[in-house]
Amino acid sequence: MQNENAIQTINLTKTFKSKIQSSEGGFFKRKTVIVNAVDNLNLEIKRGELFGLLGPNGAGKTTLVKMLCTLLPPDSGTALVNGYDVVKEQMKVKRSLGTLFSVGERGFFWRLNGFRNLEFYAATYNVPRQKRREKILEVLKLVGLENSAFELYQKYSGGMKRKLALARTLLPDPPIILLDEPTTGLDAISSRHVRDFVKSMVKETGKTVLYTTHYIEEAAQICTKIGILKQGKIVALDTPDALRAKIKKDELIYLTFEQVTQAQIEKIRSLQGVIAVTEEAEPNLMPDEQALRVELKSVDQLPLIFDFIFEQKIKLINFKQEEPSLEDAFIELTKKA
């Protein structure tokens, strides 16, 4: 029976020893630093899921990807990909995976064209010879490189190189795809193209994708589930909406008035439940308008503010209540952990 998890890790751990130059005693003195890149990680990614792994630089995302694709052996624990153990069943794992490294374009050969580069990798991934040409043209079309297939790789732009790396990942038609920071270094249009492509691919083919990124909104846009990684540990794991809801923040409202006096601002500041009032400098305001950022203990205090506004006959031009963003959630959760 097929395991319902495409990827599963059980107490997965990877530690690195790193020698760094000591700040004292010249460049021959070095000290050893131990870094827990992945620390007893337990993670389950269901089949057909587009799972976002979010984390700041150095959180352990690339280390995890490298362990899953068998490049890096774990120190302890287990990782299963498509039900296969990454240590004991490496070939089966490799046949189940397509991996795009964060610097994937470096594995290409500059003096070959895009097609020839993929032809080489198609052979290494056992793509049948009779279907190879057709498959290469198919993946090149999928990533939007069909018109540049026979251009030399060295003439490709950064975005095209990334797309070719993505095409290479798709060549063997693997059920599971690891995308390690696939949009790093891409412009906004290329990034959006990659995101849209990944999202529609998962929807249409049911492939499982592990998508690592440190761009919070990118993960929110396309992933069905997000894990936040910090110092090798998952500190939060949920849907993007649920992650937003998880953080308890003070309520924030933005009010724009016409002709409000300093005394009235002071009065709002002194109302029960108001934590802080900040005068906001907004470029689009008219000379007699004033924007305030009001921090409340809870939304229950809102009626008090509105009562005061009506009582004072202050003209309210705009009212906006701020939702906590995923970025807030990310900062909050990585700070707590």
Add this chain to the structure above:
Amino acid sequence: MGVGAELEKIWYFMKRDMVSFSTYKTNILILIFTAVFGALSFAYLGQSSVNQTVTELYHTNYTTYLLIGLAFNTYLGQALTLVQKTINPWALEEVLVSPTSLTTFIIGSSIWGFVWSTGVVAIYLLIGVYFFGVVLTINIVGTLIVLVLGIGTFIGISMIGSGILILTKQGDPVTALMTIAISLFGNVLFPPQILPAPLRIIAYITPPYYFMTCIKEIITGSTIAMIMPNLEILGLMCAIIVPVGYYIYEWCLKTARKNGTLSWF
């Protein structure tokens, strides 16, 4: 800005390179050794006894001896460096995550080098035959046997060197020492018999001498039986060095993967 400021910049350029260079300690030693032994090779080449020794040992002139040496040295050079060429860290990572075995990877990455070297050898020999009167009497089966054993041995050495390079990142002492052994003791430029006794011993315990002696004899009229004593030693070296080289390369690769340093260069 004044001259002082520009001089300070130049100093920092040099300091940058010096500090980077000093981190590759193995490489520094190798460079010193190479310089010393390179100088020795050319000093011996200039000795007047070379011509006479060649005629006595190989019954041929020095031009023939040298051309054959240089031609087949291409194979040795290729075999010595070919595994190293495969360890471009990024291409290595990309291939290692594909369902391709290490053996396929090494053979596949090196095959073109040998095809090219064969062409180069042919050019050397044709020029020798048509322009310098070199006379070749090639025993094809014997030549193929010598080539297979010699190339196998040097691929084994290359795997040891490349494995070390994967760990040290720059400076592969094995390949460097073997390059020295080829130029000084390898019977390429001059017969090691002209060397002082202690240095001659080094020639007799290193593979380049046996490969070069066998190939020089087998393509100038000797039979397999005539070169058998040296061929046996070459075969023995090949039988030991290839599996040892493979094991060391695999171990170093595993260690670099474990340490996460495979793509560090």
